[in-house]
Amino acid sequence: MKQLHKSSPTHAPAAAAHAPASKASKPSRPGPRSWVGYLLREQRLLFVLLGALIASSFFLLRPYLFSLSPSSHVPDRRPLFSFASHTSSVPAGFHPPPRRVVVTGGAGFVGSHLVDRLLEQGDSVIVVDNFFTGRKDNVAHHLRNPRFELLRHDVVEPILLENSVLHLYIIKSGFLNNYYKTNVMGTLNMLGLAKRIGARFLLTSTSEVYGDPLEHPQKETYWGHVNPIGVRSCYDEGKRTAETLTMDYHRGGGVEVRIARIFNTYGPRMCLDDGRVVSNFVAQALRRQPMTVYGDGKQTRSFQYVSDLVAGLMALMEGDHIGPFNLGNPGEFTMLELAQVVKETIDPMATIEFKPNTADDPHMRKPDITKAKQLLRWEPKVSLREGLPLMVKDFRQRILDE
Numbered sequence: 001m002k003q004l005h006k007s008s009p010t011h012a013p014a015a016a017a018h019a020p021a022s023k024a025s026k027p028s029r030p031g032p033r034s035w036v037g038y039l040l041r042e043q044r045l046l047f048v049l050l051g052a053l054i055a056s057s058f059f060l061l062r063p064y065l066f067s068l069s070p071s072s073h074v075p076d077r078r079p080l081f082s083f084a085s086h087t088s089s090v091p092a093g094f095h096p097p098p099r100r101v102v103v104t105g106g107a108g109f110v111g112s113h114l115v116d117r118l119l120e121q122g123d124s125v126i127v128v129d130n131f132f133t134g135r136k137d138n139v140a141h142h143l144r145n146p147r148f149e150l151l152r153h154d155v156v157e158p159i160l161l162e163n164s165v166l167h168l169y170i171i172k173s174g175f176l177n178n179y180y181k182t183n184v185m186g187t188l189n190m191l192g193l194a195k196r197i198g199a200r201f202l203l204t205s206t207s208e209v210y211g212d213p214l215e216h217p218q219k220e221t222y223w224g225h226v227n228p229i230g231v232r233s234c235y236d237e238g239k240r241t242a243e244t245l246t247m248d249y250h251r252g253g254g255v256e257v258r259i260a261r262i263f264n265t266y267g268p269r270m271c272l273d274d275g276r277v278v279s280n281f282v283a284q285a286l287r288r289q290p291m292t293v294y295g296d297g298k299q300t301r302s303f304q305y306v307s308d309l310v311a312g313l314m315a316l317m318e319g320d321h322i323g324p325f326n327l328g329n330p331g332e333f334t335m336l337e338l339a340q341v342v343k344e345t346i347d348p349m350a351t352i353e354f355k356p357n358t359a360d361d362p363h364m365r366k367p368d369i370t371k372a373k374q375l376l377r378w379e380p381k382v383s384l385r386e387g388l389p390l391m392v393k394d395f396r397q398r399i400l401d402e
């Protein structure tokens with residue numbers, strides 16, 4: 001622009017010399033031919049084309065320039081999973097820039113399924129995982145995808161990243177000493193990140209917040225029955241604190257948050273040896289070992305297939321409601337009934353073996369999902385008998401590969 005202005009004085013006398021003649025010989029409104037003549041004289045056409053080129057380059061390059069600029073920390077307040085192009089206010093053909101979603105624990109069982117879904121819908125995903133229980137194999141099929149990044153990092157330490165944050169961490173039993181610290185410090189660090197960059201934050205909480213419930217089935221309004229100093233407290237109290245922190249950052253810090261309370265979930269990619277009941281029974285039956293039933297086996301749980309959970313998490317992120325929402329399958333089974341389903345699915349000759357139960361084990365658990373049905377329009381679709389064979393296929397392959 002400056003160069004164009006600078007060059008104008010050198011041409012000014014020539015332009016002035018032509019002005020009276022054209023005024024005298026032509027009517028006040030110049031016709032098309034005079035415009036053509038005007039443009040062709042003294043390389044004016046060149047300047048017009050140059051101007052058009054600069055303007056169009058600016059608009060074409062603008063999204064890239066903004067995304068590269070370190071000063072572009074403009075809070076992105078649009079929903080994380082935006083279907084904005086479907087709304088009437090957006091011009092047809094316009095596609096919003098894809099989102100960058102951070103999934104902590106994204107190489108884990110649930111996390112990796114969520115990552116599949118996010119990439120499928122066009123988002124870019126940064127997986128942050130410390131690989132304590134997550135496995136590179138779970139996301140290996142994305143390693144060549146330019147919209148996928150994998151970072152080895154423990155969320156207990158702060159991390160500097162940009163754009164949308166989706167917080168998911170699933171930690172297996174066996175790292176009990178780290179539970180509370182990870183739940184609290186990890187949540188705090190990720191909430192800090194979400195606050196700094198104005199991103200939406202999803203906390204994957206758990207049905208464990210209800211403890212050994214005195215209300216059955218459990219509604220989100222139930223405050224729970226938790227032993228604060230018991231062996232499970234590092235997990236259930238850790239998640240309860242994580243919920244508290246999340247609401248605190250929402251109320252005090254204006255962070256846009258969502259909370260899911262996840263009930264027992266199973267499916268392909270579960271850790272073979274995470275100690276959970278479905279993975280234990282399936283792996284034991286496949287290895288022709290007795291299925292270990294803890295206690296009298298009459299305690300109940302409700303088992304949800306992983307694709308149903310992912311659909312619920314997506315609906316929660318896309319929706320306008322903070323939650324908490326119970327995400328689980330209300331189908332309720334005793335552990336003896338579960339053992340029977342596994343037996344029928346894998347091996348009719350499978351046996352069971354009773355073992356002492358762990359302390360404070362909840363006697364029953366079943367989600368009331370009325371709230372999620374009404375507000376998220378979500379409910380699980382896959383029954384235990386439909387979902388279990390899909391998990392067994394994956395487990396059989398991995399056990400064969402051992």
Ligand SMILES: O=c1ccn([C@@H]2O[C@H](COP(=O)(O)OP(=O)(O)O[C@H]3OC[C@@H](O)[C@H](O)[C@H]3O)[C@@H](O)[C@H]2O)c(=O)[nH]1
Binds near residue numbers: 206277362
């Ligand atoms: O081999 C086993 C393992 C477990 N069990 C029993 O199966 C029941 C379920 O135990 P799991 O360890 O699978 O799961 P829990 O219900 O204790 O916790 C689970 O609940 C909700 C999730 O958020 C948690 O991540 C998950 O650990 C318990 O009653 C347990 O005693 C067995 O009978 N045999």
